[in-house]
Amino acid sequence: MTAPLLSLDRISLSYGEIDVLRDVSLDVMPGEFVSILGPSGAGKSTIFKLLTGAVAARSGEIRFAGRPLAPTDRPFAFMPQRDALMPWRRIIDNTTLGLEVQGLRRKQAHQRVRPLFEEFGLAGFEQHYPHALSGGMRQRAALLRTVVQDRPVLLIDEPFGALDALTRNQMQIWLEAMWLKHRWTIILITHDVREAVMLSDRIHLLSPRPARVEQTIAVPLPRPRFSHPTARAEAATIETSILDFLLSPQIQEQQGQLP
Amino acid sequence: MRGRMLRNHAFRALPALAAASSLLLAWEIYCRLSGISETTLPAPSQVLQQAWLNRDALWLNTVPTLRATLFGFSLSLVLAFLLSVVIDFSSLMRRALFPIFIASQTLPLVAIAPLVVLWFGFGLLPKILLVALVTFFPMLVALAEGYGSTEREVEDLLASMGASRWKRFWLARLPSALPYFFAGLRISITYAVVAAIFAEYAGAARGLGIYMLNAKNNFRPDLVLAAVLVSSLLTMLLFSATWAVQRMAAPWIDGTSRRRP
Numbered sequence: 001m002t003a004p005l006l007s008l009d010r011i012s013l014s015y016g017e018i019d020v021l022r023d024v025s026l027d028v029m030p031g032e033f034v035s036i037l038g039p040s041g042a043g044k045s046t047i048f049k050l051l052t053g054a055v056a057a058r059s060g061e062i063r064f065a066g067r068p069l070a071p072t073d074r075p076f077a078f079m080p081q082r083d084a085l086m087p088w089r090r091i092i093d094n095t096t097l098g099l100e101v102q103g104l105r106r107k108q109a110h111q112r113v114r115p116l117f118e119e120f121g122l123a124g125f126e127q128h129y130p131h132a133l134s135g136g137m138r139q140r141a142a143l144l145r146t147v148v149q150d151r152p153v154l155l156i157d158e159p160f161g162a163l164d165a166l167t168r169n170q171m172q173i174w175l176e177a178m179w180l181k182h183r184w185t186i187i188l189i190t191h192d193v194r195e196a197v198m199l200s201d202r203i204h205l206l207s208p209r210p211a212r213v214e215q216t217i218a219v220p221l222p223r224p225r226f227s228h229p230t231a232r233a234e235a236a237t238i239e240t241s242i243l244d245f246l247l248s249p250q251i252q253e254q255q256g257q258l259p
Numbered sequence: 260m261r262g263r264m265l266r267n268h269a270f271r272a273l274p275a276l277a278a279a280s281s282l283l284l285a286w287e288i289y290c291r292l293s294g295i296s297e298t299t300l301p302a303p304s305q306v307l308q309q310a311w312l313n314r315d316a317l318w319l320n321t322v323p324t325l326r327a328t329l330f331g332f333s334l335s336l337v338l339a340f341l342l343s344v345v346i347d348f349s350s351l352m353r354r355a356l357f358p359i360f361i362a363s364q365t366l367p368l369v370a371i372a373p374l375v376v377l378w379f380g381f382g383l384l385p386k387i388l389l390v391a392l393v394t395f396f397p398m399l400v401a402l403a404e405g406y407g408s409t410e411r412e413v414e415d416l417l418a419s420m421g422a423s424r425w426k427r428f429w430l431a432r433l434p435s436a437l438p439y440f441f442a443g444l445r446i447s448i449t450y451a452v453v454a455a456i457f458a459e460y461a462g463a464a465r466g467l468g469i470y471m472l473n474a475k476n477n478f479r480p481d482l483v484l485a486a487v488l489v490s491s492l493l494t495m496l497l498f499s500a501t502w503a504v505q506r507m508a509a510p511w512i513d514g515t516s517r518r519r520p
Contacts, residue, residue, distance in 0.1 A: 052419035078419035084412040088434040088511050097430070101420040131514040149420065 003066060005030040005185055006075075006153060011060035013046060019210035020046050023060070026204045026213050028153070031183040035196035038206030039246065044189045046211075048155050051076050064152075077151035081158045083142040085130040091141050092117075092126040098149035113148050120144045121174075136167045140174070147184070157189045172198055173226045180223060193242050197235045198225050205242065217242065301481035310485035317489055320470040325493060327383060327455040327466065331390025332448065338391065339398035347406045347428065364396045368454065372461035386458040386466070393454035394447035401443025405436025438512050441505045448501055452494045 004027035013021040020043040028034045038044050049055045051062070053071055062069040069075075077098065085094045095116075096109035104112075117123045120140045130138055139159055146154055159175075160168040176199055179186060190196050196203045197219055205215040219238060225231040283303045289295075290302035297305060310317060342360075346353035372389055379385040409432045417427045459468025467486050474482035505512060 049415075052415075054415065054418055074419075074421050076419065078416060080412040080416050080419075082412060084410065084416045086413060086431070086434065087514075088437065088509065097416075098420045101417065101422045101426060101430070129511045129514055131511070155419075 002029060004028060004063075005032075005065060006187075007063045008047070009061045009063065011047075011050065011057045011062070013043075013050065013055065013057045014210075015055075021050075021057075021212070022210035023212050024206075025060075026216070028185060028187060029201075031185055033179055033186045033188070033199060033201050035188045035190055035200040035203045036206060037190055037193065037196045037203050037242070038211060039208050040191055042206045042208050043211040044191075044206060045081070045157055048078060048157055048187075048189065051155060052078050075152045076155050077146045077149040077153070078155045079142055079146040079157060079159060082162055083130075083138045085138055085141060085145075087130055090127050090129055091122060091133065094130065095141055095145045095148060097145055102149070113144065116144055116148065119178075134167075135163045136171055139163065139171055143175070143178075147182075153185045153187065155187050155189075158191070159188075160195070161190075161192070168195075169226075173224075175199065176224055176226065193239050193246070194235070197239045197242070203242070205245070215245065298478045298480060301484065306481050306484045306488065309479075309481045310488060313482060313485060317467075317470070317485060320465050320467050320486070321489055321493065323383070323386075323463070323466040324452070324455050324459065324468065324490070327386035327458065328390055328451045328493075328497070330383065331387040331455065332394055332451045334387055335391040335394040335398060335447070335451075339395050339402060343399055343402035343406070344428070346403060347432065348424070360396055360399060363392060366392070368393065368457055372458050376458070376462040381462050381464055385461075386455055386463070389458040390451050390454045394451050397447045397450070398440075398443050401439045401446075402436050405439030406432040408439065409435040437509045441501060441509070441512065444501045444504075445498060448497045449494055452490055452497065456490055 007025075007027035009025055011021055011024045012019070024047065026034075026036075036044050036047060046055065050057055053074075064073065064075050085091075086097070089097070092110060092113060093106070095113045096104075096106065099109035099112060100106065114126070117126060120143070122137060122141060122144065125133060125137065125141075130141070133141065143156075143159070146156070160171050163171060172195060179199075188196070188199060200219055203217045203219060204213050205217060206212070207214045217238070219235075221231045221234055221238075222228050223231070225235060287302050287304060290297075290300060290305075301309075342356065346356060368389070371392070372385075375385040375389055379388065406428075413431045413435075414427060417431055422430065455466070456468040456471070459466035460472055461468075463469040467490050471483050471486045474480075474486065
């Protein structure tokens with residue numbers, strides 16, 4: 001078995017008095033699609049903040065490619081909840097934001113993203129402003145902005161939560177297809193159990209706050225799952241067992257203790 | 260398409276035009292029927308007629324007012340921008356300076372205008388300073404609030420990309436402030452003309468303010484009102500100009516604001 005690309009080792013973190021993460025340990029293999037699934041307010045987004053350096057852990061260690069992660073290392077490209085597209089930038093300039101921050105000239109950055117517009121279903125919309133795009137297109141633009149940063153790991157935070165059910169499904173199908181083609185290493189944060197099951201190789205299940213990894217569930221289903229004859233039925237079984245677990249008295253009790 | 264848009268605009272302006280014309284008409288009728296002296300209340304027709312007859316003098320006095328307005332407003336914009344950046348980057352400076360800015364807004368113009376003229380003479384400088392004093396604070400507040408309106412997620416995103424504080428300001432906070440900036444611009448520009456006229460009222464060689472004062476002293480309310488008409492037109496012109504500038508500089512604002520609830 002190969003070594004993990006990223007591992008969190010007994011990470012604890014608190015905001016003032018509030019314990020947010022307690023001994024969170026999880027790992028991510030190269031090219032793996034991993035989900036972090038947990039109830040709202042469990043501290044899922046905090047894990048991303050930790051990885052992008054916005055907050056610091058009280059204890060524990062993050063290792064990337066076998067070495068402790070230095071504060072200046074940025075092996076992650078982050079896609080925030082909602083799309084965070086800048087309304088004043090045209091779509092093409094939104095997608096090159098990360099490259100510009102890295103110091104690339106606008107023209108070079110444009111050259112780099114332009115060939116990708118077709119694949120992301122955005123061809124012809126380069127010069128549009130975000131408000132002219134549909135929710136699904138905005139999410140694809142946001143993902144393009146994330147991918148072109150060319151970082152080893154993509155951190156995607158509840159990307160489809162604000163979309164309508166149909167569009168959300170289409171986006172999930174599309175994301176799986178894109179992942180099958182590119183094999184990015186992805187960590188997806190979600191509270192949508194079905195989304196986690198349909199997309200991930202493995203699911204790290206978080207407990208309510210203070211979060212720890214309650215279970216890690218492998219999802220060894222054939223892909224592409226949305227069009228596979230048996231994968232959907234099997235996914236439904238896994239989904240049910242995860243829901244049963246999340247709704248079990250033991251977990252519910254912990255949630256009940258929350259302020 | 261374009262013809263229809265124009266027709267739509269005309270249609271939308273109709274109620275305003277109708278209301279304004281009715282008011283003017285009522286005023287005109289009152290003046291004619293009541294027999295009120297024209298040195299007390301001149302009819303709108305007389306004001307228009309006198310404005311036309313005195314167009315050269317009016318124009319001669321409009322130019323200095325416009326100059327004072329534009330220079331003063333430009334000074335105010337530069338100052339407001341620089342200071343807004345300072346207080347955005349340093350909360351210490353914000354705490355130190357903001358009370359002073361607020362205090363500057365409490366100075367009554369009636370009292371301060373003659374003093375500023377006393378200190379800086381009858382030339383352009385005191386007018387510029389007074390216009391700047393009046394318009395500076397709304398612009399500063401607009402910018403400061405605008406920076407603060409930056410979406411949390413956009414800042415997180417930039418931070419995750421490794422953007423410095425300065426880059427975050429340049430790429431996110433400053434553009435986020437543009438809608439606020441233009442809203443502030445529209446408010447301040449209407450104060451600016453009034454402030455310039457007030458400054459001239461306190462003492463000037465030429466300008467709409469001093470023109471009004473002289474007309475009043477000569478018992479010519481028709482000329483006072485003619486000058487008022489010119490200053491209103493000036494304000495409306497500048498006000499429209501802010502829309503034009505916004506459309507050119509930040510065409511995206513229209514689209515986004517329509518989508519906001």
